[in-house]
Amino acid sequence: MNKTLGNFLTQANRDFPLDCETLDYLQKLAGLAALAGNIAGDRVVLCGCEVNDEGTRRNEGYVFVRTAGNPEGEILPWEGGSTTGGMYVRQEDMAVSANNTDYPKAYTRRSLAPGIGEENFRWEDFTDIRTIKELMTENGQLRAEIKRLQPAPLGVVQMWAGRDVPEGYLLCNGQELRTTDYPELSEVLGTVFNTAESAGGVRYTTRSGYFRVPDLRGRFVVGQHDSDNDYRTCGGAGGLKAVALKTEQIPSHCHNFKDYYYAEASGILSGNYDVIRTNGGVGSRSSDADNDGLPYYRHDTDKTGDGLTHENRPPYYVLAYIMRAR
Template identity: 30%
Template sequence: MDYPKSVPSVGLVNGKFVDENPVTGQVGSLISSQWGNAVTDELLNVIRAGGKVPAEAEHDQLLAAIKAIVRDSIPPEKIRTTLAEYGITDAYTKSVTYTKAEIEALLKNMSALPVGAMVPFPKGTVPAGFLEVDGSVQSAATYPDLAAYLGTTFNTGGEGAGNFRLPESRGEFLRGWDHGRGVDVGRGLGSWQADEFKSHTHRVQYGAYAGTGLGSPGYTSAGVLSSVGLEATGGAETRPRNLAVMWCIKAWNAPVNQGNIDIASLAANVAALEARPRGLGDGQVWQNLTTSRVSGTVYTNTTGRPIQVHVAISSGAVYARVGPVDVSFSAYHAAFVVPAGATYTVTLNNPVNLCWSELRT
């Protein structure tokens, strides 16, 4: 497609159309039928290629056709519909779900310090989430994460079943474990070491020089070399200058708004809530048991919780009993609750289109 340069009668100027100019006498360009038809056919071909039927009154067909051609020219396998196809594999989407155990694990790790980390504090108040490293015996049930971390490393005997002992840090300096370096050999991790001087000696020399005496008879004196001890000085230990701190160990992950929360009591309360009798529908889902239930059969609710039974038919009769009590007799359906441990029976009379569902775990 181009300007009609090959048609002399069109009157192009510099290869383009111009308007008539009465002042200069410039004649306006003409559009020949040949070129006009060619342009129209060119546009119509694009419109038809885009799956459109040319319509004189519609002025957006060319745009719609171009969009359709571009869209249809991309192979379906090249169209990316997931984040992974763009190389994004770690995105969080609204379809991602977490289990109760996974959420609890995430909450437990919200603290920057892991359980078992030792931190020095310049005050005598033990922060929430910590225990003083004082060699005391603690309950593994109260501090399960710390018990799992320390194990029996610092037990000395007599801790009792279900207990473990903390290391003793009061009045002690901490020293980096040798771990094969060869500077402090023979030490186990967490072992205690007594104070010690590095082996050394102190010497003080004194004596007399040898000489010859005068007179008759003459004599000769021998030289003498001796050593003496120094007087004791100092205190009961050898130590550098230091600052007294209270070493504490991370025992559990404290809540952000800890206030006066007793974590041990909170853990017991949460456990009690988990063990409480739950309401109908709490953690239960409807299950279609049509194919596994038989009319007139006695069933026992062994879930440990109340369940709800719903039986529906389009014609016939439904008779329901829980234990020794008749709970429903209907022409179309029966809905009733079965307590934990109770028996229940559903008897059907000429049922059509049976649907037997139970709300249970």
């Protein structure tokens, strides 16, 4: 459809021929204006058409809709009424008489009316138009919700109970990755784990142009601590699953037993011995020293124990550690 401007007020004496061509031109201009409704969609409530409390009726108003007669879209008035039985495009010819001449189809009135006709629509397919301010408010709310729901940052380690690692994540198994394949993750991790200790206790070597994720297989994780040499560096590792105690780790203690013997005629020996006093109640019950107590020697017991290791872990539960990579 071409756009033609009418120079109505620039003619001499401001007279302009009002003929059928002029009226057709004006009608086409109105059609061009209606095309702007496509910005909002093909079936849009422009104004009015408020729904009653029961949701069964709508007030009068205007809608933009693409119809068979105007596939590019037109603005039609809604006559108001019930919405439960559908609506259709009502088209009525309007007659005009002028200069002793009848024009039975001088005008055609088009509107949307309740009921069923040749071209039907449903209110459920129409949407209410939003102002720019309303759209900006909704957009801000949507952005805030998206921000709240966005995934964890790259490099975040999480526990995973699923069978397969989810898309965009990697298993924290110390694997070597090409920097060009994961540039954002490489920027986050750097080379921190390139020489870290593997799950088997051996330090990794990493090729140029590659980097590694942490190897957390079979590991407990402890928080990084600048004031503790054991925990100062990310990627540091230590600890043992089982430990055999060393002599210096056992609390100081001893074992001995009392080796009794009876000695007559003051036959008390010298050395590592002691006496249990009996007040003359031993042997012949005489008054000499050998009847006054039970001498004994001190001896160490035989050694026992196999020196095996003992469990050095708290109660544990196995899950996989994964890291967001993309």
